[in-house]
Amino acid sequence: MNEEEREYVLTENQDRLLSFAGWAKNLAWVALVIHIILAILVIPEDMIFQQRINSLNLNSSSLDYWDQMSLFPLHSLITIGTNILNNLLSGAIYYVVLKGISLGLYMLVETDINYREKESAEENHE
Amino acid sequence: MNKELREQIYKNLNIKETDELLDIWQTNDRVEWSDLAFEVLEEILKQRKVKLPKQKEPITEYKEEDENLEEWETKLLDKEDQPEFYDVLEVLSLKDNINKVTKAAVIIIIVTRLLNTYVIQSLIIGEIPTFDVNIFLPFFITILATGLYVAIAYFSLQALAYILRILMEMEFNSRNAK
Numbered sequence: 240m241n242e243e244e245r246e247y248v249l250t251e252n253q254d255r256l257l258s259f260a261g262w263a264k265n266l267a268w269v270a271l272v273i274h275i276i277l278a279i280l281v282i283p284e285d286m287i288f289q290q291r292i293n294s295l296n297l298n299s300s301s302l303d304y305w306d307q308m309s310l311f312p313l314h315s316l317i318t319i320g321t322n323i324l325n326n327l328l329s330g331a332i333y334y335v336v337l338k339g340i341s342l343g344l345y346m347l348v349e350t351d352i353n354y355r356e357k358e359s360a361e362e363n364h365e
Numbered sequence: 366m367n368k369e370l371r372e373q374i375y376k377n378l379n380i381k382e383t384d385e386l387l388d389i390w391q392t393n394d395r396v397e398w399s400d401l402a403f404e405v406l407e408e409i410l411k412q413r414k415v416k417l418p419k420q421k422e423p424i425t426e427y428k429e430e431d432e433n434l435e436e437w438e439t440k441l442l443d444k445e446d447q448p449e450f451y452d453v454l455e456v457l458s459l460k461d462n463i464n465k466v467t468k469a470a471v472i473i474i475i476v477t478r479l480l481n482t483y484v485i486q487s488l489i490i491g492e493i494p495t496f497d498v499n500i501f502l503p504f505f506i507t508i509l510a511t512g513l514y515v516a517i518a519y520f521s522l523q524a525l526a527y528i529l530r531i532l533m534e535m536e537f538n539s540r541n542a543k
Contacts, residue, residue, distance in 0.1 A: 257450070313486060313489060317480045317486065320480075321476075321477040324473050324476070324477055325473070325477055328466075328469065328473045331469065332466060332470065332522070335459065335466050335522070336522075336525060339528075342451055342455065342459060343529060343532050345451040346448075346450075346451055346532040346533060346535070347532065349451065349539075350535050350539045352449075353540055354539050357539075
């Protein structure tokens with residue numbers, strides 16, 4: 240549908256809905272990408288957090304991040320693993336929800352237009 | 366050779382019940398049965414004094430239908446009059462992805478919540494935790510909370526999938542109203 244047809248067919252509200260649908264569609268990708276990046280950054284973020292804790296602790300040992308992790312391997316693995324999984328899951332949920340909202344809005348506008356076309360066809364017929 | 370083949374087909378078909386032969390005749394599956402088989406079949410049915418029913422359109426190839434698609438979904442895709450603002454296939458694929466995310470969400474929520482409890486971590490390293498209210502009370506509350514999170518994620522996502530389906534049906538019906 241070109242710009243001229245669009246102006247002729249769409250009402251202001253429909254145009255607004257389509258705009259929301261477009262935003263939701265793009266935001267779905269943004270949310271997915273951001274959460275994938277967050278999942279990748281889990282380990283560096285944890286390293287920075289540990290460094291801050293060490294700098295605050297006067298009795299801190301000279302162990303580096305990986306040495307500290309090896310002291311409690313299971314706990315470290317679970318913490319990092321669950322953070323990564325939660326970030327990926329959040330990204331996937333945001334993606335499908337926003338994409339669903341976008342497609343739902345497109346379908347509503349399409350349905351509305353179909354009924355309006357039917358009404359105008361009936362009026363012309365009369 | 367042709368005569369031998371014909372005789373072989375005749376023998377094979379002649380042992381079948383008349384109903385079964387009529388079914389083959391009507392189905393008219395030219396992929397499974399050769400033209401010669403249909404000639405022989407016609408001959409046998411005439412010998413049995415059966416009135417030949419009308420055949421269906423011949424099946425010359427098997428269409429590979431996606432087993433994941435329901436009948437109405439295939440109908441939507443086959444319709445020539447496709448919607449202007451959205452792609453039907455995109456909605457169907459999203460519906461499928463929502464189902465996959467729902468399953469993943471249920472598993473990930475259960476695994477991540479329970480793995481972070483002291484009881485499960487102790488069990489993993491082979492220690493049996495002593496029965497202490499301070500240990501088991503948080504554990505049971507975590508189990509309840511996990512159930513709640515799973516229910517929220519499951520019902521929300523499934524509701525979204527059904528809303529999309531209903532909206533698509535509504536849009537499809539409105540196309541017929543045009």
